[in-house]
Structure formats: C-alpha cells, structure tokens
Amino acid sequence: MDEALLRSLIPSVLATLVRRGADFAAAEDAVQDALVEAVRVWPADQPRDPKGWLVTVAWRRFLDATRADAARRRREDLVDEEPTPGPAPVVDDTLQLYFLCAHPSLTPSSAVALTLRAVGGLTTRQIAQAYLVPEATMAQRISRAKRTVSGVGVSRGKFDQPGDVATVLRVLYLVFNEGYSGDVDLAAEAIRLTRQLAAAIDHPEVAGLLALMLLHHARRAARTAPDGSLVPLAEQDRGRWDTKSIAEGVGILQAALARDRLGEFQAQAAIAALHADAPTAEETDWVQIVEWYDELARLTDSPVVRLNRAVAVGEADGPRAGLAALAALDDLLPRHTAVAAYLHERDGDLATAARLYAEAARKAPNLAERDHLTRQAARLNDRRGR
Incomplete structure (x- = not known):
C-alpha cells in the first residue's frame, strides 16, 4: 500500500x-x-x-x-x-481547509497546531515537540480548536470567515520546515499549496514565502552527507544546488520587492537569495545580509532573528563584533551556545569553542544536530591535542 x-x-x-x-x-x-x-x-x-x-x-x-x-x-x-x-x-479543497484552520476565532498558535494536525498529518506528539509543551497539553489545545472550528459554520463551496493571510502563511512555513526536518516530508506539499495560494491571492508576502521556500528547497540535496550528517552552508557542494529553483525563487522575489510592501518573508527570502547568489562561501555579501537582518529585526523584533544577525555581523565585521552583538541576547535562546562556539572558534579561542560546542550538543533538539555539534567539539579538541 x-x-x-x-x-x-x-x-x-x-x-x-x-x-x-x-x-x-x-x-x-x-x-x-x-x-x-x-x-x-x-x-x-x-x-x-x-x-x-x-x-x-x-x-x-x-x-x-x-x-x-x-x-x-x-x-x-x-x-x-x-x-x-x-x-x-x-x-482541491486543501487550500480552503488551511483557511478554515486559520479562522479568526482561533489564536495563531491554535490555528497552526490544528492545521499541522488536520492538514499536515502530523501527530499530536510531533506538534507538542515543536511547541515544547507536554503532549496532553497539545491534545487539549487541538481538541478545543476543533470544537471552535466546528461551530463557525460554512457555506456551500466557500468558508464564511476564512482566517487572515498572515496566519495561513505562518502555517505553510511551519509545515515546510517540518517537512524539511525529514521527520515528515511535507516540504513539497507546502510549496505546492503556497503556489496555489500565490495564484489565488495577489499579495507580496505570499510571493515572498514562495520565493523563500524555493530558495531553501534548492539547497536540500546538499544539506546532508551520505551518512546523514549535517553539512553547514559554508561547506555545501554548491554544484548540487537546484539552479532552476534558485532562478525561479529570485525572479518571484524581485517582482514582490518591486511592489515596495516589504514583509518578513520577503526579507528572509532576500537573505536566502544573497546566499544562493554567492559562487563560494567566501564571496557571500555579508554586509548586505546584515542590512537585511536589520530590516527583518525591525519587522519582527524576534530574538531568533537577532541571533542570526549576530552570526552575520561576525562574518561581515569580524568575530569579536559578532560576539558583542551576541552578548546583548538572552543566552537561553535556542542555538545561542552553538553560535557562541562558532564565533569563538573564528576568534581563535579553540578551548572555549570546543567546550561550547559540547555544551550545545547536549542541548540539541534532534540527533542530527547533536551529532554535528559533537563532531565540531571533537575536531577542535583534536586540533588542540596536535
């Protein structure tokens, strides 16, 4: 079957x-x-x-x-x-189902959880792990959301009060990321649905999300080694990137940016496009990437965005500038320790970097990331030993 x-x-x-x-x-x-x-x-x-x-x-x-x-x-x-x-x-009624799950009577988190369960096919346990809450708590949240949506009513062929586009986009992006993780392969389905949404709705952020998905998906084949281990962006074989998807994503992004209605997905896609445009990791335009992270931080005020910006600052202005930007952030942020390890390694402090890589490995959310960070710690300890 x-x-x-x-x-x-x-x-x-x-x-x-x-x-x-x-x-x-x-x-x-x-x-x-x-x-x-x-x-x-x-x-x-x-x-x-x-x-x-x-x-x-x-x-x-x-x-x-x-x-x-x-x-x-x-x-x-x-x-x-x-x-x-x-x-x-x-x-295909799937897209309408997304809008029903993004009904305005639901909170954004409930809308995302319900869609991942009903449309994405994820288990309650997988969704609970994504939200870092107990499975029983997530089960109750999804059950309440289902009851709420059941009471809103629909008219034949068209849902009465579909949710806003922003919530649907957040859902699609979460489905894409879940699919990319390899636990549930939903990335292609998320792209298909976003294409469908882009064809139905003339909205630059829908185009921005589609561009972002295509640009990220284009690197998929190069992100893991044959043994399943993670390959960092700087070490990826760029010859394995899907140039057709990159070209399509860049074209869609340029058309969206030309409308001068910048949103967070367009800004993220612009960063991804700059990575895709660089022939080698050394030729990456980190100064422009920092500028786009500044725009993204202005749009979202997200600590995760500021964490990624610290990495970009470290590449554009040197590791000590990156560490200074990192020092302003909460060290409990996911990946904070891994970023600190990377910047300390760039600064030549191999002992601190090795210790932080090992600490980050213990905090890693999945086996692939834990293995990668453990290997980084071992690599530096080996260098120090020699």
Whole structure:
C-alpha cells in the first residue's frame, strides 16, 4: 500500500467533507475511520480512484454517525445528498481547509497546531515537540480548536470567515520546515499549496514565502552527507544546488520587492537569495545580509532573528563584533551556545569553542544536530591535542 499517497489525500478528503456540510470534528473522525478501512482493504485491492474511495467511505461513516446521534437529527436531510460512487471531482479543497484552520476565532498558535494536525498529518506528539509543551497539553489545545472550528459554520463551496493571510502563511512555513526536518516530508506539499495560494491571492508576502521556500528547497540535496550528517552552508557542494529553483525563487522575489510592501518573508527570502547568489562561501555579501537582518529585526523584533544577525555581523565585521552583538541576547535562546562556539572558534579561542560546542550538543533538539555539534567539539579538541 502506498502510504505516501494515503497521507497526501487526507487534507483533500477532509476538506471535501467539510465543504459538503460536515462539521470539522465529525469530518475528521469520519476520515480517520476511512483511513483505518483503507489500511485494511487496500493492500489486497487498491481502488483505481483512491480519493473517490476515501470520500465515499468517509461520507458514509459521517452519515452513520449522524443517524446514530439523536441530538443531530437535524442533519438527516444530508442522507439524500450522499454522492454516488465514482471518480472524485478534480477539485482541491486543501487550500480552503488551511483557511478554515486559520479562522479568526482561533489564536495563531491554535490555528497552526490544528492545521499541522488536520492538514499536515502530523501527530499530536510531533506538534507538542515543536511547541515544547507536554503532549496532553497539545491534545487539549487541538481538541478545543476543533470544537471552535466546528461551530463557525460554512457555506456551500466557500468558508464564511476564512482566517487572515498572515496566519495561513505562518502555517505553510511551519509545515515546510517540518517537512524539511525529514521527520515528515511535507516540504513539497507546502510549496505546492503556497503556489496555489500565490495564484489565488495577489499579495507580496505570499510571493515572498514562495520565493523563500524555493530558495531553501534548492539547497536540500546538499544539506546532508551520505551518512546523514549535517553539512553547514559554508561547506555545501554548491554544484548540487537546484539552479532552476534558485532562478525561479529570485525572479518571484524581485517582482514582490518591486511592489515596495516589504514583509518578513520577503526579507528572509532576500537573505536566502544573497546566499544562493554567492559562487563560494567566501564571496557571500555579508554586509548586505546584515542590512537585511536589520530590516527583518525591525519587522519582527524576534530574538531568533537577532541571533542570526549576530552570526552575520561576525562574518561581515569580524568575530569579536559578532560576539558583542551576541552578548546583548538572552543566552537561553535556542542555538545561542552553538553560535557562541562558532564565533569563538573564528576568534581563535579553540578551548572555549570546543567546550561550547559540547555544551550545545547536549542541548540539541534532534540527533542530527547533536551529532554535528559533537563532531565540531571533537575536531577542535583534536586540533588542540596536535
């Protein structure tokens, strides 16, 4: 059975049920029932129209549940609307589902969590780890969000009060980053949906996000070594970068910037474009990158942005300037210790750098990053020993 296909169909099937009149929570339950049935049936007899099969089975499960619930007898008129079996219409409701999950009645964090669960297909545990909260806490948050969305109501073919574009963009970017991590491969799906959003909405920040995704995705093949270890940007084989995606991303970004409505995703894409434009790491225009980080910090006031800016300052003005910028930031920030280690190494203080790399490895959020930082510490200790 093609599990990747099954995962890719989940959001579209869920959105189809919601568009037909099922409330969100009941629709998700019905889709989960259909998935269980697919796992049981498909290995022996996979349907020619997988989406149509899932929609039909999920809709029947929803109707069965509706009939069994006396409190919901007002929905019995939906029984007459059951679609006849056959090929599913070639309509992608996934993007509308994103907007429903970004409904203004939800907080941004709840909207993101709900979308990652319902559309992205991530488990509650994965989302809880991303938010650094207990799994039970995240389960409650998602459950409340589902109940809220279930009560907002939809009109046929169009959701009544879609969430704002900014929230949808944050969701798409989180899905892209989760996919890039390798835990759940959703990067290509995030790009597809952002393309769809860009075609439907004339908004420079949508274009900025699409450009950013393309520029980051273009480096994907070079980010890991054959043994799975991380390859830092400066050490990547730039011949493995996808030049077609880079060219497309730069073109989209330039058109967005020309509209003079700068947003955070355009600024991030501009930084990524400067990295992509450099033939070698040594030829990177770090002065311009610092200027773009200044713009990004002005737009977001994000401590993570200021942390990344400290690295850029260290490259543009020297490691001691970078350390001075870093000293103004909270040392509890994620990656703060790793950045300090890198800047101390650049400054020639190998003993401090090795100690900080080892400390950063203990704090690393995943195995790949921990292995990389541990190797950096070992490399410096070996140099010191020689």
